[in-house]
Amino acid sequence: MSKLTFSIGGIHPADSKLARDCKIEVLPLPPKVYVSMFQHLGAQAKPVVAVGDKVKAGQIIAEPGGFISAYVHSPVSGTVKAIGPRKDLAGFNVVHIEIDVEGDEWAEGIDLSPELVSAIPEDREFILDRIKMGGVVGLGGATFPTHVKLNPPPGKSADCLILNGTECEPYLTSDFRILLERTDEIVVGAAIMQKVLGGCKCVIGIEENKPEAITAVRASIKKLGFSNMNVAVLKKRYPQGGEKQLIDAVMHRQVKSGGLPIDVGAVVQNVGTSLAVYEAVQKNKPLVTNVMTFTGNIVPAERQRNYLFRIGMPLSFIAEQAGGVPEGTVKLVSGGPMMGKAIANFDAATVKGTSAILCLGEETRRHQETPCISCCRCADACPMGLEPFLLKKLYAVGDTAALEQNAVQDCIECGCCQYSCPAYVPLLDNIRMAKAQVMGIIRARNAKK
């Protein structure tokens, strides 16, 4: 089979998968965890425990605050110490539940044994309920509640489930590691989601720079005997893991402006989400752990790590376990170098979607901005076919009508424009603002209707 990829734009950054050969290690428990109420897209979760309550690991401590929201579970056993605002990694105040860790006792009914349960439950509602009660959210970055995504609105149905194992962001290796070490569980998780979506086919998209994962997944599918599932080998290209790009690459279908993947019959889920679905459905284990990478261009090879962490662990604690932040670090990023967020508060707690701590050196500092030379490299790189230079200029003059006409709301904030700009113009910074402004106008208009 020829290697697939999306049709327009994209860039080819060095993949720098420095931690690819490091096995996943389980982190010890910290003395305290801080569980954020804002770990998913949509409404904040509402705490259902009070200060002084004893909680067990896996127990529900917050319920959804709206339709698009998710349950939050205690990652550890211990006593609730405080509920109140705490600074998140960007430095904004978010309600956190602070828990003093005492021992490691799990709530009843959670199966912690490593045995694979490959028999898939028959009842669709049962599966969806387990996913919802397990607080499973998309772990590809957007943290969209999974039970909402797996339940298409009436009149729409999925004919292909795409499992996103591309991990196109440089440095990140957590998805690669789970594809190698938890292959069977991921494949069963995918089969469960197939079942929920009504038995559509499933394609697991993996980029060509992870040949071991491709072999392992193929072998696992064969071993478990799932017939309606195969692996698509994709070219190495960023942002291949973008939902719309992946649909284009695998199914050769394009989602139109303002549309959702389900409009073209596709549902995209991350491999991490598939693992979380497996654990929630087959083992009744809610989403309280995830895999992250501790890496960076100045982290020595022997200190690169892949960790299984409990949600709510402070980032600084994890870095300490990895031997501290190396000297010469000028940038700390949570997530990948392209779409990750700079860490402004290193004491912030990890959330469900945390995928990496990157320690980047002097050479990653931003350059001084110079005037645009109209070379249009940004327009060539944009995977959504937008004209970033134009959008930035329109934002500067405040022409929201023209911004909407030029589809600023379709921007996926992948950062290809800024990466490719030879004049170091902060294109994405401005486009993100323009997008927020236009999205606000569109929402207000729809609300009026």
Added chain:
Amino acid sequence: MTETIIWTISVLTALGLLLSLVLFWVARKFRVEEDPRIDEIEKTLPGANCGGCGFAGCRAFADAAVKAGNLDANYCPVGGGEVMKKVAAILGCEVQEAAPRVAVVRCNGSCANRPKINEYGGARSCKVKAALYGGDTGCLFGCLGCGDCVAACQFGALSMDAETGLPVVDESKCTACGKCVAACPKRIIELRDKGPRGMRMYVSCTNKDKGPVARKACSAACIGCGICAKTCRHDAITVTDNVAYIDFSKCKLCRECEAVCPTGAIHGVNFPKPLDKEAVKQRIADRKKKEEENV
């Protein structure tokens, strides 16, 4: 040859006359009656088209004023009382004279008071920075220092102080149009009454965090302790969300709040003499003693 010239001239003259008649008729037929006072008022106005009055420009203001027939909802902050009196004379109505105002930057977070905890490398825009994260200091509410207000000011009244990293208002140039107020994503800038001879008091902080958090972020933050509110004899100070606010319509400029503020978050400006904190504190203590004796 001569004949051609004569023909040309006569045809063009006839054509000219005919078209002038058409134009004359069109001008009569489609004439728009416009109140001459609109033009007159527009000429009186400063002509900055800054939008400080809430209208798109000076002509829109004049149009609205003439249509309303009074000046109840219209006030030109740039022109101030003098211009408004002239406008009122044209309209033949009264004008409520508003006290002159000035933009006040309510942040004490200079580089010395508020240590930086990280370095910002993104686009030089407060709006972008505010959307990205909490800022490069521990304070979530203070000045971001990228100068959106300076860019918004059409009168050159704002500039960034290189030493403190905070914007400075040139009172002689500020027209209180309010552009900077709208440009600041942290809503630090407020239009306050200029006060007699420019003397005024204000709380130079908007930090809503609890005292210890605010203090940790900035040594000159308002910690919401409420001593100023207790000291004030004119009920001018209220503390809401851990931050004090002085109502300038009630403030009598006694400067007692400034003397008792433990962090120096309250500022008094343009006073002829510097504040003698000890003397004012003594005065408050004496008064309290007297009150207790009376009780």
